[in-house]
Amino acid sequence: MRVDDFKINIASSIEGFNDRFQDIKSLIEQKINLNSYSDEIRPVILTMSTVYRFCLLVGLSDKTERRIDDFAEFPMKVSNTPYATTFFTKTK
Amino acid sequence: MKIKNIKAENYKTYKTLDLDLDVSEDRPIILIGGANGCGKTTLFDAIYHALYGLEIKTVRQFEELFNAGVKNEGGVGDKSIVLEITFSGMVLNAETPYKLKRTYKLLNGNPVFSVELNMNGNKFIYGTASSTSQRNENEAVVNKIIAANLPAELSNYFLFDAMKTSDLVKEEQINKLIMTNINSVMGFNKYTSMMAAAETLLAEKKAAKLDNENLRKDYEKLQRQKTDNEQKLRQLQDDYGKALQYASDNKEQYEQIKEGKNTDELTRDKINKLLQNISDFNQKEKEFRQSVDSVSKDFESKVVFAKLADLLRAEIDVILHEKLRVEESNGDILSNEQIEQITHDIVEYIGNHYSADIKIDEKEIANHIKQNRKKGDLEDKYSYFSENDLDILSGFTKSTYVNPLTQLNETRIRLNNEIEALPQRRSQIEEYRRSLLGNDYSLIELYENNNGRIKEIKSEIDNLTKEIENLNNKIATYDYDIPQVPDPQYDMLCKLPEFFRTLSHRLFMSKKANIEKMMKEQLNINLVIYAGVIGRVELTGERSDEISFKIYHKNGNEIYLSQLNAGAKQTVMQVLLKVLYELGDYDPPVMIDTVMGVLDKESREVILEHYFPDLAHQTILLSTDTEITTEHDFKKIEAYISKVYTLHRDKEKQCTTISEDYFGLSVN
Numbered sequence: 001m002r003v004d005d006f007k008i009n010i011a012s013s014i015e016g017f018n019d020r021f022q023d024i025k026s027l028i029e030q031k032i033n034l035n036s037y038s039d040e041i042r043p044v045i046l047t048m049s050t051v052y053r054f055c056l057l058v059g060l061s062d063k064t065e066r067r068i069d070d071f072a073e074f075p076m077k078v079s080n081t082p083y084a085t086t087f088f089t090k091t092k
Numbered sequence: 093m094k095i096k097n098i099k100a101e102n103y104k105t106y107k108t109l110d111l112d113l114d115v116s117e118d119r120p121i122i123l124i125g126g127a128n129g130c131g132k133t134t135l136f137d138a139i140y141h142a143l144y145g146l147e148i149k150t151v152r153q154f155e156e157l158f159n160a161g162v163k164n165e166g167g168v169g170d171k172s173i174v175l176e177i178t179f180s181g182m183v184l185n186a187e188t189p190y191k192l193k194r195t196y197k198l199l200n201g202n203p204v205f206s207v208e209l210n211m212n213g214n215k216f217i218y219g220t221a222s223s224t225s226q227r228n229e230n231e232a233v234v235n236k237i238i239a240a241n242l243p244a245e246l247s248n249y250f251l252f253d254a255m256k257t258s259d260l261v262k263e264e265q266i267n268k269l270i271m272t273n274i275n276s277v278m279g280f281n282k283y284t285s286m287m288a289a290a291e292t293l294l295a296e297k298k299a300a301k302l303d304n305e306n307l308r309k310d311y312e313k314l315q316r317q318k319t320d321n322e323q324k325l326r327q328l329q330d331d332y333g334k335a336l337q338y339a340s341d342n343k344e345q346y347e348q349i350k351e352g353k354n355t356d357e358l359t360r361d362k363i364n365k366l367l368q369n370i371s372d373f374n375q376k377e378k379e380f381r382q383s384v385d386s387v388s389k390d391f392e393s394k395v396v397f398a399k400l401a402d403l404l405r406a407e408i409d410v411i412l413h414e415k416l417r418v419e420e421s422n423g424d425i426l427s428n429e430q431i432e433q434i435t436h437d438i439v440e441y442i443g444n445h446y447s448a449d450i451k452i453d454e455k456e457i458a459n460h461i462k463q464n465r466k467k468g469d470l471e472d473k474y475s476y477f478s479e480n481d482l483d484i485l486s487g488f489t490k491s492t493y494v495n496p497l498t499q500l501n502e503t504r505i506r507l508n509n510e511i512e513a514l515p516q517r518r519s520q521i522e523e524y525r526r527s528l529l530g531n532d533y534s535l536i537e538l539y540e541n542n543n544g545r546i547k548e549i550k551s552e553i554d555n556l557t558k559e560i561e562n563l564n565n566k567i568a569t570y571d572y573d574i575p576q577v578p579d580p581q582y583d584m585l586c587k588l589p590e591f592f593r594t595l596s597h598r599l600f601m602s603k604k605a606n607i608e609k610m611m612k613e614q615l616n617i618n619l620v621i622y623a624g625v626i627g628r629v630e631l632t633g634e635r636s637d638e639i640s641f642k643i644y645h646k647n648g649n650e651i652y653l654s655q656l657n658a659g660a661k662q663t664v665m666q667v668l669l670k671v672l673y674e675l676g677d678y679d680p681p682v683m684i685d686t687v688m689g690v691l692d693k694e695s696r697e698v699i700l701e702h703y704f705p706d707l708a709h710q711t712i713l714l715s716t717d718t719e720i721t722t723e724h725d726f727k728k729i730e731a732y733i734s735k736v737y738t739l740h741r742d743k744e745k746q747c748t749t750i751s752e753d754y755f756g757l758s759v760n
Binding site for chain 2: 034042043046050
């Protein structure tokens with residue numbers, strides 16, 4: 001198996017997925033930006049995709065055992081909205 | 093003029109000569125007889141050179157003039173040649189005595205001379221030993237006195253050699269002689285000389301004027317330069333004064349404003365520093381944001397790889413090590429990649445060198461070779477890694493990774509601190525700005541420019557002053573008195589040559605008729621061969637220097653001078669001598685050598701009876717006994733003779749002595 005054979009497609013998403021990640025996004029942005037900027041300079045705003053990626057990598061680093069049942073509580077929904085390509089996806 | 097005495101010492105044939113030549117009014121003749129070569133002409137010369145001087149420049153010339161007898165006796169040594177003439181002349185209608193003595197000798201082998209003129213007790217002395225100034229002064233006086241009595245140019249006329257006249261053959265020669273004599277005696281020469289002198293002087297003045305003109309132009313140019321410079325200087329001094337006044341008037345204000353400006357400058361300095369500070373912060377802020385943005389977009393490779401490399405390093409090393417072992421154990425067994433490469437090279441070679449009809453499946457061949465390849469002893473557990481994969485893994489672990497978040501975080505902390513200071517800086521800037529005086533500082537520039545101008549003007553003034561001084565020095569070297577008005581002297585000088593020419597002409601014209609008349613009368617008396625038949629005498633020519641002398645028979649024909657015999661020529665000249673004496677401006681004595689010359693008997697009679705007695709107030713006749721004969725002629729003029737002398741030449745002693753008789757005859 002080759003590394004570039006790996007690709008991840010998320011077929012469904014948790015309801016309120018974005019809202020949950022919004023807090024994380026704010027926290028990360030707060031962490032990486034200055035307390036304030038000059039008028040001409042805008043703070044760095046992360047895209048959701050970037051946040052996902054951060055979270056994925058953090059998750060991958062986490063050695064905690066994961067169980068599928070832990071995710072049963074999350075209300076899932078089917079969405080046709082495609083996810084943006086990430087580091088771990090490769091469009092051919 | 094009347095010659096009173098002539099003395100000579102060691103002069104030519106005269107060892108000593110002391111001859112009294114004074115005459116009375118009724119007996120104007122001095123008759124001096126002598127054989128040919130006895131010294132008559134030398135007596136003539138003695139009088140001439142006593143008046144006008146000898147030209148002795150060399151020892152030889154001196155010795156030639158020195159009496160041979162004396163020289164033979166005892167040599168020249170320090171003996172002198174002396175010529176002394178005593179004469180009188182009319183000065184302000186009073187007879188004034190003169191004694192003129194000229195002495196010549198050799199001194200240390202060089203000819204020297206001295207001249208002494210005693211004019212009625214007043215002495216004028218000069219000579220070789222005189223100072224230049226004394227010589228110039230006294231010589232001028234002596235020459236002036238002599239010229240007033242008997243100018244040198246007339247001497248040839250009044251010291252008359254009758255014999256020479258008769259030798260003239262050509263009409264032009266006679267005419268020329270007549271013309272020369274008339275010009276000399278009548279004073280026309282005087283005006284001709286003055287005209288020539290005036291022309292010469294005019295030419296010199298013109299040349300000098302031209303030089304002066306150039307000098308004047310140079311001088312005026314210098315003056316103009318000086319005037320211009322002085323004007324500039326005045327302007328500069330005026331400007332200087334104004335500049336100084338400005339500086340004085342504005343000094344206090346300048347200093348105040350300058351102080352204020354200094355304060356403002358410090359404040360502005362501070363403001364600028366603060367603004368720079370803020371600007372630097374903004375730049376850093378910008379760079380920070382860019383860095384954060386860049387890291388967040390490429391988070392995986394910038395941050396994760398570092399961690400991943402750490403995590404996978406050991407495992408990757410194992411893979412690489414194993415692969416190496418397998419490779420080493422396989423030795424020369426070709427890897428898949430090697431097989432593929434070699435297969436490709438072979439297929440390519442075949443394609444290039446052999447017929448293209450054969451279809452070759454490169455991949456099939458490679459697979460076949462791989463399958464049939466010799467197997468290694470060790471199993472390659474990681475055969476699924478391609479060579480490329482292994483290279484990436486190897487590079488992955490060997491690369492160094494620096495987590496940018498660490499530094500970014502530090503920067504973030506620092507910048508956050510600075511952000512907190514920003515409002516304070518801004519308010520400080522505002523405070524500084526408020527503290528600025530906001531004065532008009534243009535006066536500072538004006539004042540300082542004025543100070544600079546003061547220095548410049550001062551320097552210009554110094555330079556100009558020096559220049560004016562130099563010009564003054566140059567101007568002072570011009571001692572030419574530049575006339576500011578036309579030069580009347582020069583204007584007069586321009587007119588003089590024509591004036592003398594006109595004067596000469598008018599004089600000639602006024603005297604011409606008298607000369608012609610008197611010549612006619614005298615020729616009719618004395619020119620025996622044409623006695624009584626001279627119709628007219630004509631002096632033709634507009635100017636005195638182009639006189640032509642013509643005699644006409646009363647019948648109208650011209651009597652050509654060149655056709656006259658020697659005696660007649662002599663008579664014509666002697667008649668002219670008399671006429672000119674009567675009509676001329678001078679009254680010198682007349683001295684005639686070889687009196688009768690070539691005259692025939694009849695002519696002699698006439699000359700003796702009519703000519704000599706009233707020729708001049710003093711007539712000195714030098715005659716041989718065949719000219720004025722003792723038997724006959726002497727008696728005819730005896731009544732008019734004051735003194736008689738006879739010259740005797742001693743051939744042995746080489747000198748001439750004088751007896752007071754005329755060939756033995758005395759005067760009653």
